[in-house]
Amino acid sequence: MARLLIIDDEASIRDVLVQLFEYDGHEVVSAGDGHQGLELQQSFDPHVTFLDVKMPGMDGLETLERIRDADPTALVIMISGHGTIDTAVEATRKGAFDFLEKPLDSDRLLVTLRNALGLRGLSDEVEALRQEVESRHEIVGASxxxxxxxxxxxxxxxxxxxxxxxxxxxxxxxxxxxxxxxxxxxxxxxxxxxxxxxxxxxxxxxxxxxxxxxxxxxxxxxxxxxxxxxxxxxxxxxxxxxxxxxxxxxxxxxxxxxxxxxxxxxxxxxxxxxxxxxxxxxxxxxxxxxxxxxxxxxxxxxxxxxxxPLRERRDDIPMLVRHFSEQTARKDRIRPRPFSKEAVRQLQNLPWPGNVRELRNTVERLLILASGEEVGPDDVRLLVGAGPDGGTLGGDLGSAQTFNEFKDRAERAFILQKLREHDWNVSETARAVEMPRSNLYKKIEKYGLVRED
Structure with missing residues (x-):
């Protein structure tokens, strides 16, 4: 649903346009002159404005100029019963989106409106993309x-x-x-x-x-x-x-x-x-x-x-983890999950030779492969190699030399974690990961997985 503003001194024209656009599902307000129209333009913030050219007092071209001065992105469609080429050119020069002549054709009105809304949607997408790009290149930290x-x-x-x-x-x-x-x-x-x-x-x-x-x-x-x-x-x-x-x-x-x-x-x-x-x-x-x-x-x-380097600004790691989590959730279309305080503390204690880039990749790996409603310390120990032993299976993921090697290591880490969660009950684990039990046995054998004492 779009917000539309009609500015026309003829009440019959305003009523017809309001009825037409409301029937099409839009929210519509109207004004009888340019001064009232400018006030509504500011307070109502319409997506598209329909503006009559000939009005007493402040005419449409002056109103258009003031609207565009206040908001250069405003989409204004001019309407006139006395349309001339010179008027249309002047309106376009002042920033009008389109120029329609009376009597107004309802189909032409709706097509023009949809074109304008399409442009507005495209502008919004460009702005959203710009904000997304800036978010990816944001410097995060308070140290x-x-x-x-x-x-x-x-x-x-x-x-x-x-x-x-x-x-x-x-x-x-x-x-x-x-x-x-x-x-x-x-x-x-x-x-x-x-x-x-x-x-x-x-x-x-x-x-x-x-x-x-x-x-x-x-x-x-x-x-x-x-x-x-x-x-x-x-x-x-x-x-x-x-x-x-x-x-x-x-x-x-x-x-x-x-x-x-x-x-x-x-x-x-x-x-x-x-x-x-x-x-x-x-x-x-x-x-x-x-x-x-x-x-x-x-x-x-x-x-x-x-x-x-990241090791000299460890206090920024909680903010960076939160930032990369939000980015990863949007980019990979996965469910965002919080990191527990203990998990973040473990990440803060790691050496991070690859600095912020390594942390970003690690956060993405944890969000994809960790289980549960939040990323916890066990996930970090398993998938990153934190903790007293420091050399658990997951710690080797980042050192994989090929994509296939990484996939094998990630699959091994995932299956091992699920087996631990289900106390090495193969049937329950197979049901949880939606894998045939025979396939899970093959994976256990392939990766040489053995229950720890």
């Missing part, structure tokens, strides 16, 4: 260490200063880069990411600066590089320490002059790009070894941001 990072981001983001983000793998360096972009004046422009470690050294220049057709084997057409794609926005160079020296020289020129040249080209192209770089390497050590340019380091390291 002193993470608050210091956030304060640095808030200070540097409104400027155009280059930022060098350092930290171990999995700490969230990309989140920092995205936060700087999101809080900058470039937020509405592109955010382009390049993983320098994932691109072969012979292709990195083409990836960054683009290439001309025929400049090398496989260059079948002209192609813009990441610098051009990020023009006006932000370019995030992840793992900058893995970039070749030749590419570093070209990046340095782009930073100094704001110019790039495509591979195989001769024309310099001007670009306006804010560069944020990140690395898990000690770049000063790389400089002393001759594998990173000192002049590029100083160009990039205008504002340094160091992201702390």
């Amino acid at each position: 002193f260490q993470i608050r210091r990072v956030v304060e640095r981001i808030e200070r540097v983001a409104p400027t155009d200063a280059r930022v060098l983000v350092t930290g171990e793998n999995g700490t969230g360096k990309e989140l920092v880069a995205r936060a700087v972009h999101r809080l900058s004046e470039r937020a509405e422009r592109p955010f382009i990411e390049v993983n320098c470690a994932a691109i072969p050294s012979e292709l990195i220049e083409s990836e960054l600066f683009g290439h001309m057709k025929g400049s090398f084997t496989g260059a079948v057409a002209d192609r813009a590089g990441k610098f051009e794609q990020a023009d006006g926005g932000t370019l995030f160079l992840d793992e900058i320490g893995d970039m070749s020296l030749a590419a570093q020289a070209k990046v340095l020129r782009a930073l100094e002059e704001g110019l790039i040249t495509r591979v195989g080209g001769s024309k310099a192209i001007s670009v306006d790009v804010r560069v944020i770089a990140a690395t898990n390497k000690d770049l000063e050590g790389e400089i002393s070894e001759g594998s990173f340019r000192e002049d590029l380091f100083y160009r990039l390291n205008v504002v340094p941001v160091e992201v702390p």
